[in-house]
Amino acid sequence: MSMTNPLAKARGMGSAKEGVHHWYAQRASALLLIVLVSWLIYSMFRLSGADYEAARAFVSQPVNAAFASLLIVTLFYHAMLGLQVVIEDYVHHPVLEVVFYFLSRAGAFFGMALGIIYLLKLALGA
Amino acid sequence: MTQKQRPLSPFMIGPYYKPQLTSLMSITHRATGVFLSVIGAPLLLWWLIAVGSGPGAYESMQSYLGGWLGTLVVIASVFCLSFHCLNGLRHLVWDTGRALDIKTAYALGWAVLVGSLLLSVLLLGALL
Numbered sequence: 674m675s676m677t678n679p680l681a682k683a684r685g686m687g688s689a690k691e692g693v694h695h696w697y698a699q700r701a702s703a704l705l706l707i708v709l710v711s712w713l714i715y716s717m718f719r720l721s722g723a724d725y726e727a728a729r730a731f732v733s734q735p736v737n738a739a740f741a742s743l744l745i746v747t748l749f750y751h752a753m754l755g756l757q758v759v760i761e762d763y764v765h766h767p768v769l770e771v772v773f774y775f776l777s778r779a780g781a782f783f784g785m786a787l788g789i790i791y792l793l794k795l796a797l798g799a
Numbered sequence: 800m801t802q803k804q805r806p807l808s809p810f811m812i813g814p815y816y817k818p819q820l821t822s823l824m825s826i827t828h829r830a831t832g833v834f835l836s837v838i839g840a841p842l843l844l845w846w847l848i849a850v851g852s853g854p855g856a857y858e859s860m861q862s863y864l865g866g867w868l869g870t871l872v873v874i875a876s877v878f879c880l881s882f883h884c885l886n887g888l889r890h891l892v893w894d895t896g897r898a899l900d901i902k903t904a905y906a907l908g909w910a911v912l913v914g915s916l917l918l919s920v921l922l923l924g925a926l927l
Contacts, residue, residue: 700891700894703887703890703891704891706884706887707884707888710880710884713843714922717922717925717926718925721925721926725850725854725857725858728850728857729850732847732850741847744843745843745844745847748840748843749840752832752835752836752840753836755829755832755833755836756833756836759829759832759833777836784840784841784844787844787848788844788847791847791848791850791851791852792847792851794851795847795850795851
């Protein structure tokens with residue numbers, strides 16, 4: 674005989690109590706991206722018709738390199754969270770779902786790493 | 800545990816509902832988000848890598864992006880960025896519990912649509 678209360682049994686284990694984190698992180702990164710994409714739009718206008726040297730000088734400048742690295746990290750993070758929801762909603766094949774989930778995460782982290790390394794290379798003039 | 804096949808409410812896009820601005824913009828928000836994740840963000844990364852790699856890499860990137868396919872990808876990325884950013888603001892306002900009535904939701908929807916087209920034209924003017 675089970676000692677579990679019938680109501681508790683009907684409810685199962687309950688929620689994992691962490692679902693709100695994803696929702697919150699998606700919005701927090703979106704708010705940050707308002708600022709960072711504004712900087713991106715500003716730099717698109719600044720670099721309109723610019724040649725290689727001007728583009729290099731622009732992103733090598735420390736404040737711009739800081740904005741760009743934050744943009745890359747936040748953008749790939751926000752993309753990773755968004756892709757996760759799309760995969761969960763539309764990919765119903767159990768293996769493919771995990772494969773796409775892994776690829777989206779791996780791709781996002783690789784993108785962040787690559788972006789930061791190239792920005793450091795530019796900012797440090799290596 | 801066996802589950803009964805219970806009736807589900809039909810998906811918002813399909814033969815059951817008349818197309819609505821709100822539902823079409825909702826799915827467009829997702830589609831533009833996926834495009835930006837898979838094409839747009841890597842494109843930005845490619846630009847950074849090209850700048851970091853030297854004049855040769857920068858030139859070859861520019862010649863790729865100057866071709867018809869590259870131009871198409873740039874136009875699509877710019878539109879997706881404009882739409883997703885402005886519609887994202889609309890979603891953030893909704894998340895505070897405001898502007899949820901149908902009239903305001905439609906008004907903001909049209910504003911986002913017109914705004915994203917205008918922003919796209921401005922950005923493409925700077926880029927192309």
